[in-house]
Amino acid sequence: MYTLENVSKTYTQSKRQITALADVSLSIPSGQLVAIQGPTGGGKSTLLQMLGALDRPTSGRISLGEAELSHLPDRKLGGIRAKEIGFVFQGFNLIPTLTAQENVETALAPLGVPAEERRRRALDALASVGLADRAGHVPGELSGGQQQRVAIARALVKEPDVLLADEPTGNLDEETRDEIMDLLEGLWRDRGLTLVVVTHDSAVAKRAERRLHITHGTVTERR
Amino acid sequence: MFFTYLRRELAGRRRQTAIVAIGMALAIALVMIVNSVASGVRDAQASVLQSVYGVGTDLTVSQDPTPPEEGEAGAGPGRFEFGADDGTSTDDSTEISQSRLTAGFGSTTFDASALDTVADLDGVEAASAALSLTNMTFSGELPQFAQRTEGEPPAEGDTTQQAPTGGFDGAGGSAFDVNSFSVLGIDPGGAAVGPLSAVELADGRGLEASDAGQAVAVLDASYATSAELAVGDTIDVGGTEFEVVGTVTSTSADAATASNVYIPLGLAQSIAGLDGQVSDLYVQATSSDRIAAVQADIEEALPDATVSTQADLAASVSGSLSTASTLIANLGLWLSVAVLAAAFLIAILFTIQGVTRRTREFGTLKAIGWSNRRVVGQVAGESLVQGLIGGAAGLALGLAGIWVINLVAPTLGGSATTGTLAGGPVAGPGGDGGATASGPFGDRLADAAGSTTEVVLNAPVTISVVAIAIGLAVLGGLLAGAIGGWRAARLRPAEALRSVA
Ligand SMILES: Nc1ncnc2c1ncn2[C@@H]1O[C@H](COP(=O)(O)OP(=O)(O)O)[C@@H](O)[C@H]1O
Numbered sequence: 010m011y012t013l014e015n016v017s018k019t020y021t022q023s024k025r026q027i028t029a030l031a032d033v034s035l036s037i038p039s040g041q042l043v044a045i046q047g048p049t050g051g052g053k054s055t056l057l058q059m060l061g062a063l064d065r066p067t068s069g070r071i072s073l074g075e076a077e078l079s080h081l082p083d084r085k086l087g088g089i090r091a092k093e094i095g096f097v098f099q100g101f102n103l104i105p106t107l108t109a110q111e112n113v114e115t116a117l118a119p120l121g122v123p124a125e126e127r128r129r130r131a132l133d134a135l136a137s138v139g140l141a142d143r144a145g146h147v148p149g150e151l152s153g154g155q156q157q158r159v160a161i162a163r164a165l166v167k168e169p170d171v172l173l174a175d176e177p178t179g180n181l182d183e184e185t186r187d188e189i190m191d192l193l194e195g196l197w198r199d200r201g202l203t204l205v206v207v208t209h210d211s212a213v214a215k216r217a218e219r220r221l222h223i224t225h226g227t228v229t230e231r232r
Numbered sequence: 233m234f235f236t237y238l239r240r241e242l243a244g245r246r247r248q249t250a251i252v253a254i255g256m257a258l259a260i261a262l263v264m265i266v267n268s269v270a271s272g273v274r275d276a277q278a279s280v281l282q283s284v285y286g287v288g289t290d291l292t293v294s295q296d297p298t299p300p301e302e303g304e305a306g307a308g309p310g311r312f313e314f315g316a317d318d319g320t321s322t323d324d325s326t327e328i329s330q331s332r333l334t335a336g337f338g339s340t341t342f343d344a345s346a347l348d349t350v351a352d353l354d355g356v357e358a359a360s361a362a363l364s365l366t367n368m369t370f371s372g373e374l375p376q377f378a379q380r381t382e383g384e385p386p387a388e389g390d391t392t393q394q395a396p397t398g399g400f401d402g403a404g405g406s407a408f409d410v411n412s413f414s415v416l417g418i419d420p421g422g423a424a425v426g427p428l429s430a431v432e433l434a435d436g437r438g439l440e441a442s443d444a445g446q447a448v449a450v451l452d453a454s455y456a457t458s459a460e461l462a463v464g465d466t467i468d469v470g471g472t473e474f475e476v477v478g479t480v481t482s483t484s485a486d487a488a489t490a491s492n493v494y495i496p497l498g499l500a501q502s503i504a505g506l507d508g509q510v511s512d513l514y515v516q517a518t519s520s521d522r523i524a525a526v527q528a529d530i531e532e533a534l535p536d537a538t539v540s541t542q543a544d545l546a547a548s549v550s551g552s553l554s555t556a557s558t559l560i561a562n563l564g565l566w567l568s569v570a571v572l573a574a575a576f577l578i579a580i581l582f583t584i585q586g587v588t589r590r591t592r593e594f595g596t597l598k599a600i601g602w603s604n605r606r607v608v609g610q611v612a613g614e615s616l617v618q619g620l621i622g623g624a625a626g627l628a629l630g631l632a633g634i635w636v637i638n639l640v641a642p643t644l645g646g647s648a649t650t651g652t653l654a655g656g657p658v659a660g661p662g663g664d665g666g667a668t669a670s671g672p673f674g675d676r677l678a679d680a681a682g683s684t685t686e687v688v689l690n691a692p693v694t695i696s697v698v699a700i701a702i703g704l705a706v707l708g709g710l711l712a713g714a715i716g717g718w719r720a721a722r723l724r725p726a727e728a729l730r731s732v733a
């Protein structure tokens with residue numbers, strides 16, 4: 010359960026103030042699938058950063074369950090990211106020198122999971138995204154869709170409460186896009202995740218329970 | 233995870249790893265070689281000094297030579313005088329030979345009572361005295377002039393005068409050899425300090441207390457070889473026949489000893505006409521921190537004396553050894569500092585560049601919950617291991633370089649220019665000097681004041697050389713890792729969301 014109250018985020022770039030989020034108030038109940046749409050530069054990624062405890066708002070309050078994301082120290086935010094939040098990025102963001110399995114394991118390293126269990130859980134996660142047979146491949150040897158599946162396995166292996174995806178299909182061709190969206194939707198349904206997806210794809214957005222639109226830092230509900 | 237990631241990174245970015253490691257390896261190898269050669273040169277200097285002054289000598293006392301006054305017999309050797317009955321005559325020529333023992337070139341003698349003065353000073357552990365002398369032998373063949381003038385007058389009508397006969401060429405010529413060697417009169421009791429404390433017996437025996445006043449001599453082994461003398465032979469020193477009872481070599485393998493011939497001090501004094509005189513004192517202090525105080529005390533007690541410490545003496549070592557030492561101290565040091573700085577800079581720049589290139593990677597790791605410490609540790613670990621790989625390669629390269637140097641084993645010559653010790657290894661008996669007896673004689677004058685010792689450079693591999701290599705590798709790795717880690721620590725996790733473009 011996310012609660013945002015009057016959240017604003019401004020960036021100062023060469024003495025110019027840029028308002029990325031302007032006085033956003035909303036709440037996202039646990040288990041909801043939310044699609045976020047809007048023009049480039051509207052503030053979608055900034056909102057996702059706030060939800061993902063990657064950065065603190067300039068003003069306002071944001072909480073995930075009991076945790077005050079807007080006021081916790083960096084170390085605590087890191088712990089929350091490690092345990093409760095999974096990320097999927099537009100550019101996959103896999104570590105190029107590590108194999109698929111090792112990439113998935115990186116999500117378990119900060120949780121202090123023993124090596125053997127880490128290996129097993131990573132392989133299970135890869136199996137759940139249909140990549141059991143690619144565990145030993147490095148990202149360079151995988152297609153874009155396969156790389157994004159590895160990234161999804163990495164986000165889910167720690168069994169988080171929240172999955173945040175910033176344009177997860179933005180770098181993929183049309184066929185693969187549907188595969189990835191279907192996969193995310195299936196995981197959301199099976200695991201009772203809170204899933205927030207930034208997407209330009211209206212077809213995908215239409216399937217979501219709830220649609221938010223962000224322009225100039227202002228959020229509006231769409232139905 | 234740490235080690236898996238580390239291994240994958242180093243293997244996956246092989247070129248960067250190789251460049252950083254090669255830079256470190258070259259620098260470390262160079263530092264090792266310079267360090268090892270420097271300590272080899274120091275050892276060589278020490279062995280040159282040891283061969284001249286003996287082991288454990290902290291201070292030497294001598295007196296500056298004073299220019300001879302008008303009319304006084306100069307510092308040079310005494311005059312050779314041949315009487316009518318000197319020499320042995322054969323049919324048509326006369327062989328003459330005479331030895332003179334005089335104070336060493338450039339050496340000034342002083343009263344032996346100085347030894348007691350010095351020995352009684354506080355802080356003096358042991359002291360011994362020596363008299364440095366040069367023995368000069370003049371030998372040659374003169375033609376039998378008498379035979380010619382007393383011979384039959386030339387036959388009537390014989391217009392050509394009879395050719396002179398005899399002499400070294402059988403035609404009335406003369407040939408002379410001027411031959412010299414250095415002689416050191418020492419206390420035969422075997423003093424704890426002094427030139428003979430750094431020698432090893434090669435053959436026979438050394439001088440003993442009971443040898444005082446006996447005409448016995450110990451020879452430098454290499455001089456004995458060149459002069460074709462052995463234990464049991466006799467050697468003419470200043471007109472007195474000495475029995476050779478032993479030969480000695482320097483304990484430092486290739487160095488010649490301080491003098492060619494060692495004889496009891498008392499005899500040396502009386503033959504040279506220098507009764508009660510010595511030229512050098514060898515002083516050992518009770519502890520190294522008292523050397524300066526003892527030096528000051530001696531200078532006060534003996535105002536005319538020159539007191540030198542080992543450090544002064546080391547500075548006085550000249551020749552290719554001193555060139556090598558200067559080269560190592562200047563060029564070697566600066567070169568290794570420069571290469572080391574370049575290697576560290578390369579390591580640091582590559583690490584910073586690596587962190588910048590991997591901004592999104594580290595941002596992503598932070599976004600999925602990696603702590604700053606874990607990310608910094610990873611970056612630092614990579615740099616440290618790169619440094620260590622470079623260190624290992626550098627160690628191997630450095631050891632190989634040192635091995636090559638020791639294989640080539642360059643010979644360095646060092647002269648301890650003391651101003652008081654004459655002689656040195658003799659370049660072989662005086663050649664066929666003929667009437668021009670300048671060859672060996674002139675040379676001897678030229679370097680009379682020094683004793684050139686040939687030392688083979690041995691670059692040692694010491695614990696400190698190996699420790700330097702490992703220490704530098706760790707230092708370079710940590711330095712690059714710390715700077716790279718600092719950069720990585722400042723990365724915001726939100727960098728992970730930065731658009732790919
Ligand atoms: N780190 C930053 N520094 C300065 N300006 C930023 C930064 N991140 C985002 N912005 C600005 O904030 C606005 C919103 O950006 P973003 O949230 O990335 O938009 P979207 O994801 O909807 O394209 C943009 O004008 C962008 O230029």
Ligand SMILES: [Mg+2]
Pocket residue numbers: 053054055175
């Ligand atoms: Mg964006």
